Amino acid sequence: MTEKEYCCRDLLAGLSYECVRGNVDKCVNEVVYDSRKIKEGCLFICICGYNTDGHSYIPEALEKGVSVLVVQKDAEIPKDSDVTVIRVEDTRYAMAFIAAAYFGHPADQLKVIGITGTKGKTTSTYLIKSILESAGYKVGLIGTIETIIGDTHIPSKNTTPESFVLQETFRRMVDAGIEIVVMEVASQGLKLHRTQGFVFEVGIFTNLEPDHIGPNEHASFEEYQACKGLLFKQCRHGIVNKDDEHMEAVLKGHTCDLETYGFDKTADLYAEDLKLIDKPGELGVDFHVKGKMDFEVEVPTPGRFSVYNALTAIAVCRHFRVEIPKIKEALLKAHVKGRIEMVPVSDKFTLIIDYAHNAMSLNSLLSTLKEYHPARLVCVFGCGGNRSRLRRYEMGEVSGRLADLTIITSDNPRFEEPLAIMADIKTGIDKTDGKYIEICDRKEAIAYAIDHGQPGDIIVLAGKGHEDYQEIKGVKYPMDERVLIAEILQERADRS
Structure with a gap:
């Protein structure tokens, strides 16, 4: 086997599947989910999208000499074809695991922090990145605005990329020496299994309000809420907003350990003595952090939601043992493009x-x-x-x-x-x-x-x-x- 070949059995490790045709020990030269990139000797994953169905490209894939097909529907294959066909329950779910194996399980070499919630995801990712970098960590970011790998900024197409793109990004980050990744985890990304195939070091829940409900999104608020909750079955440590009325519903069935933040004085980390700062051309807040930490902090953006965003970042950075002066300095300097x-x-x-x-x-x-x-x-x-x-x-x-x-x-x-x-x-x-x-x-x-x-x-x-x-x-x-x-x-x- 050359270094550019991948054993199908290895790519399928951790997945439940049925080999309905051919041999799982067959080797492939590439993994593809975009029909435009099909080539001879590749493994093609047939994704059922909102507008197109990858299964409809099977005849084209066979003509181009595909070696392995991963399907979730019956596929008509000519008797004389030597293609291997792998049947799974959900090809999107399978793609996450196949992609992780294909790129060498890069997330295993990273500490991945995932943030879900209706509001606050983007701002919180930048705050966390800023604080962790001030403490000397090399931090990558994936979110609504962009993906950041070192000095490289890549404009985003989706808040949470397709699992294949996500794993490819993780690989690039590992190769660039990144240690920690902070990323926005959209409910749609969780629903479509984009974040399967690895475990988050930290999962964060900011808040929940009715949003993204409609065609091609979520059928109901209950589904939206349940999808947010999937993150807490896929992370080691959960950090959640205790003030949000939907917290318990989101955490139903969680498998991680938990800590909380908010204004509620029973939270593990809470804010008190909130003061509004109004300077010429600048609005902000000042408050005292209590609970598992004890210090005063100023944030140069206005309102209670700025306190929540800051508490989120502080809770995460406490987990990574960042010193208080570094946290205070980074929060005072952090700015997010287009967010207040x-x-x-x-x-x-x-x-x-x-x-x-x-x-x-x-x-x-x-x-x-x-x-x-x-x-x-x-x-x-x-x-x-x-x-x-x-x-x-x-x-x-x-x-x-x-x-x-x-x-x-x-x-x-x-x-x-x-x-x-x-x-x-x-x-x-x-x-x-x-x-x-x-x-x-x-x-x-x-x-x-x-x-x-x-x-x-x-x-x-x-x-x-x-x-x-x-x-x-x-x-x-x-x-x-x-x-x-x-x-x-x-x-x-x-x-x-």
């Missing part, structure tokens, strides 16, 4: 970019910012095209109720007309007494907000967050709100 990201514009008012792109997240964001008693709360947002119109009504109603002024603008119109989307947002605002104006061009809308900013205002640019493009009729045009702000400020400077 404060952009310095003026000493008179505060400008924030945030990814809030549904009613739930916008309500949470605006409610938090109102606690800082701004002179005015100004919300600039639009909604994505070719998505639920209900989201537009709901977001309009939230902004109309909570913001002193809403500037309705364009987001990613996709194949819809921006003005039609804006009209739907207006329908929601009209249910409230909220004041609003409409400026379709997003740069002009931001410029209006900056030019009319008043002392003590908090201005929020919601919906785009970390995105650096605007999608119009199938084309993604470059558009980064940070760049737009810089251009606006330069244009104002050039005029003066």
Whole structure:
């Protein structure tokens, strides 16, 4: 067997399967789940997707000389074919184990931290990465925005990649000298078995609210909740938010040991003496960590959810024995692109970019910012095209109720007309007494907000967050709100 050959039996180790044709001792030169990559001598996993079924590519695979097929349905194979056919209950589940074996079980050489929950996953991953790196660990990251391997940043397609891509990423991380990986674990990723084939060192539950329920996602809130809970049957240590009302339901049947965090004083790690920090151009929180640790910490992002994110990171980093001064310093410096990201514009008012792109997240964001008693709360947002119109009504109603002024603008119109989307947002605002104006061009809308900013205002640019493009009729045009702000400020400077 050459070094580029893999024994089928070895790839299937740990799986329940039936060899319905051929020989499991057959060797293959590659593992493939994308029909476009099928080649002679490979093992092809037939995945049942939402839009395509890998089993329909079996005739093509046979023509190209595939050596092994992994299926979950009956497959018609010509009698003269020497292909080996392996039958499993679920090819997605099987792919996770096959991929792990194919890439040499790289997760066994890593400490993998997985974070699941409706909100807080992205911010928490960056906070944990920042703290652990300050303590000298080499840390990789996999999440909604990007995958980070050393100095390499790869934009993400899915919050949690397909199991094959995930294992390939782990392999790259091990080869790059990474010791710890912190990753977002989406409920969809758990449902589709993307994180099978290895054990998480730490699993984290942040919170749970109704989301991702509908076609091609979750059939019900109960399914969504149950999928979140799968992480705690696949990790050694669980760290969970004790304040969340769904905690016990999510943990049902867990197999890991547990510790808790929150504001509840019976939690293993809890926050008390919360104070809001309001400095020119900066909002934050100060609180005392109690329980298994005891120290005061300041976080340069606002609200109670910032405390939860910080507690999550502190609980994880305690597990890795990071010293308190390192934790405090890292939390003070950590910033996450597009997540309550404060952009310095003026000493008179505060400008924030945030990814809030549904009613739930916008309500949470605006409610938090109102606690800082701004002179005015100004919300600039639009909604994505070719998505639920209900989201537009709901977001309009939230902004109309909570913001002193809403500037309705364009987001990613996709194949819809921006003005039609804006009209739907207006329908929601009209249910409230909220004041609003409409400026379709997003740069002009931001410029209006900056030019009319008043002392003590908090201005929020919601919906785009970390995105650096605007999608119009199938084309993604470059558009980064940070760049737009810089251009606006330069244009104002050039005029003066």
